[in-house]
Amino acid sequence: MAANSGSLPRFLERPTSYTTGVWGWITTVDHKKIGIMYGFTAIFFFLLGGLEAVVIRSQLAFAGNEIVSPDIYNQLFTMHALTMIFLAIMPLAVTFFNLIVPLQIGARDVAFPRLNALSYWIYLSGGLLLNAGWILGGAADSGWFAYAPLTLDQYGSGGRGMDFYSLGLLVLGVSSVAGGLNFLVTIINMRAPGMTLMRMPVFTWMAFITSILLVTAMPVITIALIELALDRILGTQFFAPGAGGDPLLWQHLFWVFGHPEVYILILPAMGIVSEVLPTFSKKPLFGYPFIIFSGIFIGFMGWAVWSHHMFTVGMGPVANATFAITTMLIAVPTGVKIFNWIGTMWGGSIDFKTPMLFSIGFVFLFIIGGLSGVSHAAPPSDYQQQDTYYIVAHLHYVLFGGAIFGIFSGIYYWWPKFSGKLLNENLGVIHFALLFIGMNMSFGPMHWLGMDGMPRRIYTYGAEYGWEFWNTVSTIGSYIIALGTIVFIVNVFYTMRQERRTDLADPWDGRTLEWSIPSPVPEYNFKEIPIVNGLDSFWDTKYSTDEQGYMTPIPQGASDDNQEDEEVDIHMPGLSYFPFITGIGLSVSGFGFAIYSQFNVVGLTVAIVGILATFFGAYGWCFEPADPEDHH
Amino acid sequence: MATEHHNTEHPSSTKYVVIALILSVVTAIEVAVVYVEALAAALIPILLLLSVGKFVVVVGYYMHLKFEHKLFTILFASGLILAIYVLCALMLLFGVFI
Amino acid sequence: MTTHETAGHATTTGLDNRKVMMWAFIGSDCLFFASLVSTYLLYRGKSVVGPYPYEVFNIPYTSVSAFVLLMSSLTMVLALGAIQRGDHTRLRIWLLATSILGCIFLGGQYFEFTVFVEQGVTLQGNLFGSSFFTLTSFHGLHVTFGVVILMSFFVMSLRGRLSQEQSLNIELAGLYWHFVDIVWIVIFTVVYLIEAPNIVH
């Protein structure tokens, strides 16, 4: 290609000079920098979603409270769910995919670095698009699963929120599918020599299964969202009851995606926990193949259980019984994982550092969430629990006690790898304690409230129902969670002001490849691509194990971690503007369509500008030379 | 790991043309079948069979899947099987088959 | 289409990243179409007002369209064979032929849509209109995108910027193009032919 590049237009040249500063971030294709951007953006949205939750809980603290109007309340609970699921937990998982997966498999980057950057820019701009309703006539307010036909204007509150919902989620879906494909190919094709599938670290395995789920489940919701957007913007009849449209079609399409989505949210956290527990127990993961296969089975079964969200829609006894049984089956692989985690700690030497506390918290809370799930896997029992606070309790034990605890565990665990600084232990323990107490106080009583007949998604309730006391307790719990989160933020800022340390290449005595390289990770990750001889092959360079399984440390030579002054010339992919342009263009076009029904001309113009920008970006991308050096 | 058995015996251009002829004939049969009143009862199975045949031939020969690394078959088949499963499950749940 | 990011790196499986990606994408795209076809089939016969599919479908006409798209698959493999042999003239001929066949198909679809609209089938009219137009235009968009890619390669080839070593580009475009073709095989059967008994008998 070098021969041809002389004739290329100027804009196609890859930038070379921006390695720092804003342009350095905008044009980066480095998986670590992209991961860091993902992380900070997702934490921002996590705080936003948390703020929404605190307002929701404040409204419900007392019977007949009037802190927010019903319409605002409905927007708050809808956006809280959307923000937490699509803008916080999923991207936080992707953060770890970006940061960790290439390091764990011994790669220099992901398979498609520019596509990776594109995923991020679509995510950021799509997140803003989803939230744009707040300042443009109301955010989405039909609940996160947006059951038709409440999503149509004649039944809704009349706000434009659902336009931002459908277009925002469509745009975010592109990001997820692109990310899923990227990590799928990366894990299949970029592993270091010797790293067979059954030598892959568990986190990478879970990232692999999650990617498969993303690639296969997102298309289904995409089509449902296209149908919804067409109904709202062009007046098609998909979900209009008067034209014969069936609201259950939306529900089925939504949950065909929605249940795999639940595993998209939880599997990465399970992967993190499966890394943290062995490290801090000084033992290998108990039953590695069983953990892997149960993960695969969970991912697979995610496709066979979706209708358990719909037991009360009148599917009939045969369908209800079938989905009840498939749902209960999920408990088997989940149980296997939990037993193996306990087996990992059994006989170990458990060090209660913050990441370990969060992982143990994960196991403890996830057991509760899993067990309460069994009670609504049984349809007759679910008839009393469906759409009550019992479900709210269950899903928060799984997604907060599960996914979020796992993610915090990962944040404390891998923070030093990318910053060369350790998050403060004392603040970390306080953070964990506040979150653990707050979480149980906030969501524990909801089990009771649900069984006491309190439906979810109500903005108010009367004092005569006897729900007030536990609602107040729950609200106090949510404030404790908020306090814990503030402690975490303080910890982050406190840590960022510390001096960078050079002795943190392997602070926890880790087992996987990412700990074999310096912290922070150099741009090229591995000076030499490692050769893998087995599971935990980095651990095997530090300890030898005799036949009985007793281990002795192998004396290490002088640390060769300090390679910073060495000149290393490793060829890395060049920077690029085009992911940024393409990603922003896509969201701009989404924004144009979202405002189309309100401002026809402006909306159409914006949409066309966005589409043109997307095509410009994509075209430039395709003809961009591989390396900036080509021009010299 | 690299177990690529790159089969050099890709079909030749003539073979592609023959395949195209077969595909055209099958399409013609498909269209013709719908005009035969005697086959009306068995129409849907016949049509499905014929179009599955076309599908397999295009994927196997034009897309070379028959001659490629099995990973590609796995990737494609997992998507396809899930797709067929979702379609059938939905039809079953909505009582289209009953 | 000149992504070199993995060029020179040995991959785990020895397969090219982009080709793995393309097959994974095709697997994923199956689910897009499955959801659309599901919608169409579940809403079949549920429209509360006409026109109904059997009133408007013209099987011979659509059969010709389907045939045209099928033939474009042939020209596509011939184009791939040409670039693999380094025969740039034939590559250009077959690329152009494939694009033209694609355009004929699209033109046919456009004409079919206008006839349908004249007969009262519209996007907003009934469930049949909504689900039919959404499904077929989604496929049509895929074809359009394919035509754009093929034309780009045609232009690149004319300007001498598509070498024999880059045959993978054509191979990937071909995979995409054939996939779009097999989707039409399915749509032609489950949307059009299945209605035929209502029209014919």
Add this chain to the structure above:
Amino acid sequence: MRILKIVFATMLLGLSLACTPEHLQSTFDPKGPIARDQGYLFEILFWAMAAVFVVVQTGLVYTIIRYRRKSENELPKQVHGHDKLEIAWTIAPIFVLAAVAIPTVSMIFEHDDIPTNKPKIEVIAEGYQWWWGFEYTDENINVITANELHIPTDTVINVSLKSENVIHSFWIPKLAGKMDLVPNNNNSMWFIADEPGEYYAQCAEYCGTSHANMKFKVYVHDQAGFDEWVENEQKSANASLIECTSADANCSGLAAKGAYIFANKKFSGVIRGQQVDNQMCAACHTVAGMKIRGNAGPVLTHIASRTTIASGIYDNTEENLTSWITDPKNMKPGVYMPTLNFEEGDVEALVAYLQTLR
């Protein structure tokens, strides 16, 4: 880990405190066979899960206490797994699940069949944004009412669930679990009430702005009480006023003026932010016997005999009725009933009229 114990103890204590009576929608206080069965199944599940909870969490807590790091130099034995254990803890949950799956599946099918050994009443429940319409379709009953469902004890109540707007969910926690009202889908459910009483119920599927305000009440009577209620419902209330075409001498008094306004007078007003004209009470509300019968709003034939207004959210008092008619959107956000420009005295008359509809 002391924190854990404290949290756990507090929660147990709290639960027992909360188990006091007078929980209007408690599913732990079933008053009919369906709700009782469902509660029973929950109990089976609960104790099975509680047993698993205790075993697993004890194992977890014991493990982390026993194997906490005691010295920095510990080098624990490297154990990679144990196949027999794996098989055991894969199979053990299957037994637990089979034990709960059997009663689950049998109950699903059992509840699908309507008992034939008891008398049966057919009711259509129709969901609106945000209130309930009830129609008794049996020939000898044939009553239409709203927001308050009256039923006899020991009778199968077979409810057909209809909606022509969004999805709602029909739920009387003490009598039966919920079932959704889905447009274009004909769902039904049945239940039986054991003893007379007043039962609280509420829409359980999020259905828009005032979802929280979509309640209803179920009054369970003995057979005699129910018959009496039916008999009263079948009469048109206060028939003498219904024919009042103008506030003339034959129809004097405040209530008569109200009847006249109800059936004849047109107002302009505002519905959900939209200006509207020519609104008439009777165009949306039916009072049996009147010539104009609207069905956009609840039937008001016997409004005065109901205990609540606005789908169970306010007591049926003169004061509440007045505020409601004057400005419904203040009483129930998002409501589809217009805020009308009444003239002096109109509201007073309407309230007086409605209060005669016993």
